[in-house]
Amino acid sequence: MAKPTLPQGTRDFSPDTVRKRNFILSTVKNVFGLYGFQPLETPAMENLETLMGKYGEEGDKLIFRVLNNGLNDPKNIEKSRAAFENTLQGKNDANLTSRALRYDLTIPFARYVAMNHGQLVYPFKRYQVQPVWRADRPQKGRYREFYQCDADVVGSTSLMNEVDLAMIYHDAFTALKIDGYELRVNSRKILAGLSEHINAKERLEEMTIVIDKLDKIGHDKVFEELSRKGFTEWQVKQIGTYLNIGVKNQNEEKLSLVKELLGDTGTAKKGIAELEFILDKVKGKNINLVVDFTLARGLNYYTGIIFEAKAPASVQIGSIGGGGRYDDLTGLFGVPNIPGVGISFGVDRIYDVMEEMAIFPTSLDISTTVLFFNEGEEQLKFVFEIAGSLRKKNISCEIYPDQDKEEKQFKYAVRKRIQFIFSSDLGNYKLKNLVTSESFNFTASEVHTETFTGKIESIISSHK
RNA sequence: GUGACUGUAGCUCAGUUGGUUAGAGCAUCAGAUUGUGGUUCUGAGGGUCGUGGGUUCGAGCCCCAUCAGUCACCCCA
Numbered sequence: 308m309a310k311p312t313l314p315q316g317t318r319d320f321s322p323d324t325v326r327k328r329n330f331i332l333s334t335v336k337n338v339f340g341l342y343g344f345q346p347l348e349t350p351a352m353e354n355l356e357t358l359m360g361k362y363g364e365e366g367d368k369l370i371f372r373v374l375n376n377g378l379n380d381p382k383n384i385e386k387s388r389a390a391f392e393n394t395l396q397g398k399n400d401a402n403l404t405s406r407a408l409r410y411d412l413t414i415p416f417a418r419y420v421a422m423n424h425g426q427l428v429y430p431f432k433r434y435q436v437q438p439v440w441r442a443d444r445p446q447k448g449r450y451r452e453f454y455q456c457d458a459d460v461v462g463s464t465s466l467m468n469e470v471d472l473a474m475i476y477h478d479a480f481t482a483l484k485i486d487g488y489e490l491r492v493n494s495r496k497i498l499a500g501l502s503e504h505i506n507a508k509e510r511l512e513e514m515t516i517v518i519d520k521l522d523k524i525g526h527d528k529v530f531e532e533l534s535r536k537g538f539t540e541w542q543v544k545q546i547g548t549y550l551n552i553g554v555k556n557q558n559e560e561k562l563s564l565v566k567e568l569l570g571d572t573g574t575a576k577k578g579i580a581e582l583e584f585i586l587d588k589v590k591g592k593n594i595n596l597v598v599d600f601t602l603a604r605g606l607n608y609y610t611g612i613i614f615e616a617k618a619p620a621s622v623q624i625g626s627i628g629g630g631g632r633y634d635d636l637t638g639l640f641g642v643p644n645i646p647g648v649g650i651s652f653g654v655d656r657i658y659d660v661m662e663e664m665a666i667f668p669t670s671l672d673i674s675t676t677v678l679f680f681n682e683g684e685e686q687l688k689f690v691f692e693i694a695g696s697l698r699k700k701n702i703s704c705e706i707y708p709d710q711d712k713e714e715k716q717f718k719y720a721v722r723k724r725i726q727f728i729f730s731s732d733l734g735n736y737k738l739k740n741l742v743t744s745e746s747f748n749f750t751a752s753e754v755h756t757e758t759f760t761g762k763i764e765s766i767i768s769s770h771k
Numbered sequence: 772g773u774g775a776c777u778g779u780a781g782c783u784c785a786g787u788u789g790g791u792u793a794g795a796g797c798a799u800c801a802g803a804u805u806g807u808g809g810u811u812c813u814g815a816g817g818g819u820c821g822u823g824g825g826u827u828c829g830a831g832c833c834c835c836a837u838c839a840g841u842c843a844c845c846c847c848a
Contacts, residue, residue, distance in 0.1 A: 315840080365846055368772080411848090439848090444772085446842060453848065605847070626848085653848055713807085721809055732807095741808075 316451025339434040347433040349415040371408040408440040421640035429462030459649030487619030491599040500575020519603035553601040677704035680730040696760040
């Protein structure tokens with residue numbers, strides 16, 4: 308038997324990690340719920356056809372395909388062989404692979420909306436937390452299997468949806484105690500306005516992709532790349548003026564400067580109005596919303612407001628979430644005119660941020676609340692009853708299964724980070740808090756009364 | 772897909788210009804000690820040195836191939 312290993316780019320998650328991640332997810336899901344979003348799940352696999360062509364040429368290559376079964380069935384062999392030949396030519400052939408693992412949550416959602424658009428109640432607000440798979444080559448912080456956590460609202464063009472989503476970011480990060488996070492906001496319409504302003508309307512996408520790299524490669528390289536792509540000196544200079552506005556401090560100041568620069572285009576005006584609407588609505592909400600004209604976001608289907616959530620500068624992790632508005636979610640599936648806006652939380656990165664800031668609640672470090680030592684048949688019968696009563700009170704507890712040496716049972720409790728142990732050695736009944744080292748002793752007569760479970764319960768709940 | 776680097780015990784790593792029987796710490800297990808908290812001591816198990824070739828009297832070490840992993844580019848979360 309060969310050594311067991313994991314497929315490239317996948318991870319096991321240990322109990323400690325899962326507890327912490329569940330804390331993040333339940334906090335975020337709870338906030339989604341408070342804003343009227345409903346949970347949705349879609350299958351791990353979609354028909355390959357559903358996914359192909361939705362993520363660009365590069366994206367198609369990164370889709371994990373699932374091999375069909377029964378290729379070697381005698382009646383299929385000729386078909387299989389032909390399909391394989393097609394595949395070698397770089398074509399898809401449903402006779403070889405007709406299904407694939409989901410690549411993101413947006414396209415399956417679009418597929419769901421397109422399939423059910425007659426039945427859905429609009430505006431339809433859903434959140435979805437599931438793993439996705441990419442056949443990318445993994446590297447630091449990038450995996451072939453990872454979780455996405457999305458919330459979208461479709462069927463409404465109202466900017467109140469954007470306001471809600473901004474508040475969701477704020478409420479979730481506040482609940483997680485990620486102080487110092489920053490929510491950047493921009494509008495694609497302003498970028499579109501910029502492209503009109505420099506007479507390069509048709510090159511919006513190209514320009515956006517370069518601007519999006521600003522954070523990583525810096526102003527100089529961005530200008531270089533723009534020149535290399537054939538933007539004229541004047542155009543690059545205008546883009547430079549635009550990008551410099553982002554350096555100014557106050558949102559109002561930035562808006563007035565961008566009005567000066569791009570106010571001559573109707574598109575930019577609309578974008579500015581969008582930003583002003585959102586800023587006005589969240590005024591006084593203590594939300595750290597920062598207008599950032601350099602924010603572009605790589606994905607090209609955004610058409611309006613775009614968001615990016617940044618981790619506190621002290622942790623140097625960067626983006627922990629993002630999203631934006633799109634005009635037409637389901638057009639590709641034959642159902643036109645369903646606009647939407649959505650956001651995503653980067654769960655893995657949020658985990659890293661919280662780990663680095665050391666802000667996970669300490670209660671997450673405790674696995675079981677009480678361990679009952681195993682000290683023989685007679686005690687076992689007794690503690691089994693107590694354990695049962697505590698569980699009914701929703702207090703987690705376990706009885707050590709074997710009558711091992713006390714030291715071994717003790718070590719188990721310490722290593723598993725159990726908060727309390729209960730032992731009854733030689734008629735000396737004791738509940739001990741391993742976190743604070745406090746002990747509570749009981750006499751045999753005390754222990755065998757009906758109120759005893761209640762006593763334990765109150766000790767435990769006062770130490771939470 | 773392109774490039775660079777790394778593969779020695781369950782884990783982290785030593786291993787000299789190529790030279791007897793490949794080591795340490797941690798972890799595991801057993802025993803002893805300790806009479807109340809992760810102690811200490813002793814011992815044991817555990818390795819085809821990623822795999823396959825080659826050079827050599829002799830390879831963990833040198834050469835070639837191959838596989839795996841890590842990192843960077845592209846792209847993205």
